Amino acid sequence: MAAQPLPMDPPRRRGADLAPAVAAAVRAALDAHRDRLGALLPILHGVQEALGYVPPESLALIAHELNLTRAEVHGVVTFYHHFRSAPPGRRVVRICRAEACQALGARALEAHAMRTLGIGWHQTSADGAVTLEPVYCLGNCGCGPSVLVGEDELHARVTPAAFDALVEAARTAP
Template sequence: MKKDQVIPIRPEPGSELPPAQLTAVRAALAQQQHRPGALLPVLHAVQDALGYVPAEAVPLIAWELNLSRAEVHGVISFYHYFRQEKPGRHVLQLCRAEACQAVCGATLEAHAQQCLGVGFHGTTADGALTLEPVYCLGNCALGPSVMIDGELRGRVSPERFDHIVAQARQTP
């Protein structure tokens, strides 16, 4: 090594996160990291706090749990529950399980995608709604079902879907 050569310093894991997100990730880690198999509880806590798991949080989570970044990313990308991008103001989950499919779920799915102008995992251009597939909401007798912001709705027709969307667009 030459006398004038500068050795680059590796940035601290998580330093790319905005301060509020860094605080949320550190809080999730502090609360969950001592549990056996802490990765899933940490990821759930981060997503509960931020609405998604930012890619910039992966190095910090990996570092604190003594895992590789690949292991953390592998879990995030394996489970459909975890979002890797910020969702819209409202998250609309549409059931795709067999019971809902048997009562015109495919028709509702096509209507939802056309109405919103996005496919599954997409967010509307105005940032109001993110459409996600779910494989059973446990509301089989009242299908097709959707859940919006944690509120379950059953017997959702295309017309009722339009009403749900209109209400969501009116609320911040």
């Protein structure tokens, strides 16, 4: 008796299993950058700019469209600290870890931040308000330790008390 062929799943449209907002963001980034040399990084930046993170479920579509393996795309996303694989909190707080800020007390500020928020790097507080991220120079070297809240609120000479005030403001911000 001859073996019966296995039924084949119908061909699926690439990205059909993605949430509509995710699919739209990925398609927009692909359309804007796919023809560039080294298109992967601009595409990942575009997705993160649109969504706040690079959803793990989007990697297969990006890989397919760029003729890469999913592992290659995943490797880039996980190599660069800038990329997130989960939605960030309402506010992202970045503490400078460069040498100048370390010399001015950044390590103690990092420890205070993690203890106060109850999280580590690249994690979000339980209330969803704050994501804590390291950054390796904010260009504010003489005024460290420096903290960036959001994309444009640079704070200098941040003490633990000043950090707590910044976090409280971030928690109450819309």
